[in-house]
Amino acid sequence: MAMPLTTTHRVFNFSSGPAVLPEAVLREAQRDLFEFPGAGMSVMEMSHRSKPFDRILEGAEATLREVAGIPDTHAVLFLQGGASLQFSMLPMNLLTAGASADYVITGVWGEKAIAEARKVGAVRVAGSTEAGGFRRVPRQDELDLDPSAAFVHVTTNNTIYGSQWRAMPDVGSVPLVVDASSDIFSAPMDVARYGVIYAGAQKNLGPSGVTLVIVRKDLLARSSPSLPTMLNYAVHAEQGSRYNTPNTFGIYILGLVAAWMRAEGGLAALGVRNARKAATLYAEIDRTGFYRGHAEVESRSLMNVTFRLRDESLEDAFAKAATAEGLDGLKGHRSVGGLRASMYNAFPEAGVEALVHFMREFERTHG
Incomplete structure (x- = not known):
């Protein structure tokens, strides 16, 4: 029995996430939902190890690399669990025994990140604007950075308080790690400068359920074989984000969004x-x-x-x-x-x- 047609009216969606997607992306996904060209089935039905999905995943990564200028020195991972899982996964992979990591706290998400990192190893608060109600980000001269830290963690944009780093702090030779969930690729970004960039997709990149992690390849050596397999960056990099079944439809949409970004200039x-x-x-x-x-x-x-x-x-x-x-x-x-x-x-x-x-x-x- 056919479902009755209904009149739709799209509102202006100011939600902080899941957030608005490009209309062109939604229409293309709608067109291909029943049968992806050349596959004879929907993206949601195809094997994550099939040749049609090879094209989808490889195309999404290639387009992202082109649009964002992601160099070959960095691996691109399509993971799950959102930024919240990265709060734990990041220090598990990068915070080696005997080392300490610096965290700059500019809001709730930074607080959550350091709380999870404390369960893994030694961390320091290298700067915070909590005393002022998180109404701003710290100045460079307010940061107390450890030159021997395993990494420095910064939240690039704070959805709750509406503050944003317009320029990243100078952290010297220490790997700069950022939770860029709410402003990733909203402007040019020098990816080569970062040790790790991670972001939930549901604000600027696609639907909820995909987490983009861009990690400098030399840092993958820190991922201990003793880590649980699903929490190991090196394993996911080696397996091309397909150690297990990834969010296939989410990666497909992310690839369409990357192509849309390219088309928009x-x-x-x-x-x-x-x-x-x-x-x-x-x-x-x-x-x-x-x-x-x-x-x-x-x-x-x-x-x-x-x-x-x-x-x-x-x-x-x-x-x-x-x-x-x-x-x-x-x-x-x-x-x-x-x-x-x-x-x-x-x-x-x-x-x-x-x-x-x-x-x-x-x-x-x-x-």
Whole structure:
């Protein structure tokens, strides 16, 4: 029996993740969902060791390497478990016996990362902005870095507080490791500078369920054979991300997103567009004082714009009215309240313009 057709209406999705995907990617996936070209079956049905999936996985990696400038010195892994598993997996692989690692804490995710690392080995807090409510990232002169550390861990962008590193700190010769889940490839990135970059895919790269890990190949030697197999970077690198069955459909979508990024002009063009979107919204927040930004100006995120109303009692009404107007996902994280507009790579500029128009109308009627 055929299912009845329904009329759909896509809203502007400001959710922090899982987040908006490029419309072109969704349409291509929809077209190929029933039968992937040349395979006679859906991507969700094919073996992860089949030749059609070989093309999908190898194509996704090759396109990512091209778009992001990932050098041959780094392995690209498609894993599972999200960034939260990397909080444990990273120190298990890189924090060798007798060594210590430095963590810079700029929000909840950094706190969670160091809490898991403490279960593995010795760690130090090399810098923190907790005392100021995580409204900014530290200055270089505020960091207490150990030149003999196994690695330095930084969270590049803080979804909850709306702060972002505009430039990575200088950590000398120590491997720089970053959780880039919420701003990965939102602008050009010198991948060669990093020991490890990891990110859950569900914000800028694809659907939830895929975790991208980019690791410098020389660091794979630190992965001890005594580690559980599924937690060993070296094993996953040797097996081409297919020691076990990976998230095949998620990798397929990630490959489509990488191709979309290339078609949009690459990371440089996306960076310009993302900066323009954020500047438009911050200008409205700063315009009259009816709204106020949470993060300090020099640390403001281009991905997650966090703000409050001067009269905080109006915030629930704002979020509900915005949702009714097709502006979804604007309520702030439950731990800090307020409002948050997440605007990742695929979020359209028309959505920012619609939000600004709504904000002005809300101010007119409630100001």
